[in-house]
Amino acid sequence: MIPKYLDFTYQEGKSIHFAITGSIAFFKVLELIRNLIKRGSSVSCSLTKAAREFVTPLTFKALGCDPVQFDMFSLSETYSHLYPGVDPDIFVVAPATANIIAKIAHGIADDLVSTQLLAYNKKILVAPAMNPRMYNAPQTQKNIQTLKDMGIEIIFPETGDVACGEKGTGRLADILYIYFRILKAIIPQDMDGQKVLITMGPTREFFDPVRFWSNPSSGKMGAALAVAAWLRGAKVTCISGPTDVWLPNDIEVIDVVSAEQMFNETLSRWKDSNIGILCAAVCDFRPKNLHSQKLKKDSIKSSLIIEFEKNPDILAKLGNLKTTNQILIGFAAETDQNFKELAIEKIKRKNLDWIVANKINEREVGFGADTNEVVIIDKYGEIQPISKMSKSDVAWRILDLVNKK
Ligand code: CTP
Secondary structure (H helix, E strand, O other): OOOHOOOOOOOOOOEEEEEEOOOOOHHHHHHHHHHHHHOOOOOEEEEEOOOHHHHOOOHHHHHHHOOEEOOOOOOOOOOOOOOOOOOOOOOOOOOOOHHHHHOOOHOOOOOHHHHHHOOOOOOEEEOOOHHHHHOOEEEEEHHHHHHHHHHOEEOOOEEEEOOOOOOEEEEEHHHHHHHHHHHHHHHOOOOOOOEEEEEEEOOOOEEEOOOEEEOOOHHHHHHHHHHHHHOOHHHHEEEEEOOOOOOOOOEEEEEEEOOHHHHHHHHHHOOOOOEEEEOOEEOEEEEEOOOOOOHHHHHOOOOOOEEEEEEEOOHHHHHHHOOOOOOEEEEEEOOOHHHHHHHHHHHHHHHHOEEEEOOOOOOOOOOOOOEEEEEEEEEOOOOOEEEEEEEHHHHHHHHHHHHOO
């Protein structure tokens, strides 16, 4: 469920409590809970009576939830109405019915889940799932607004087909998105207020309508950086070449194809950004002539000769415009043994604060891989080697450095 390049580890040792209420969408939450437990979180849960019509408490016990609560008047757990799980860091209501939302909004405490929610004084996340007519009902909308006003975080449902056969808004949010919202809710927001601009993925330089010049960049490193910065509270904008990486909707993504488009889109947003991280694998050259029709092979006598011209250097341009309040980080993918020296030279030439350099002809490093092995070099030439680790961990460390500055 969780892409390897986004496998952050902050949830390890954290305690998460789930309230399951009466919705068929419960089955999606099972995978979410499994993934949290697999990654070192302790998960507990409580079920409403309606939830138990859909699924048994044993299902959650078998997944590893501990405790699994459903009886308000249990003799073994006298105060379970006050204590969801074991002092959880966060309380997640997913799926949340219109009924539980109404109860939270009005302070109704007439069963285990609603009393636990009333007594809980840390962060609550609510992920509604219901029929679109129930979701759009003014009562529900008003109750959701009340929850928001109380500081409860809403993970808004999606629009599309719902289980009862109707179409509309009310489908439980994407489970991967809920996973990351839980992470974000427990991660310190040490990048709150920062505006981060990221370039990522390859560019494509077309020379006829069906053929282009490019490179194997997957965008995974850029996605890891973007999600890490968002998880830590930053407002993130990505200027992305063609990739199929996953990004949450809260991150603004501007899709581009060519280096020139990437240049224009990045440049126009630089003035309003505090941090620029340029990890796109930009094609340095583009075919000089773009044929409007497909080049027919019979029109080529023996070899096809294409003339290339230089693309603008986005990183150098941003470095040139950089103010003292801005931080600029570049990447350097090299195949040469003296890649560190080449990277240091790039810091100076492009006026950077840091460069992240890697040798891309090593196994499982760089283009397309889920792992990376890099050295991070600052503008004074200080080198910090990062051994081979997941791109998510590399991203986290890069942001640690930026935050210490
Ligand atoms: N970069 C950029 N615009 C370009 C080329 C590169 O913004 N037209 C950025 C990349 O995103 C990366 C950094 O510059 O952050 C280094 O890219 P790289 O291709 O390694 O270096 P170049 O400066 O292009 O030099 P060379 O290819 O000669 O090593």
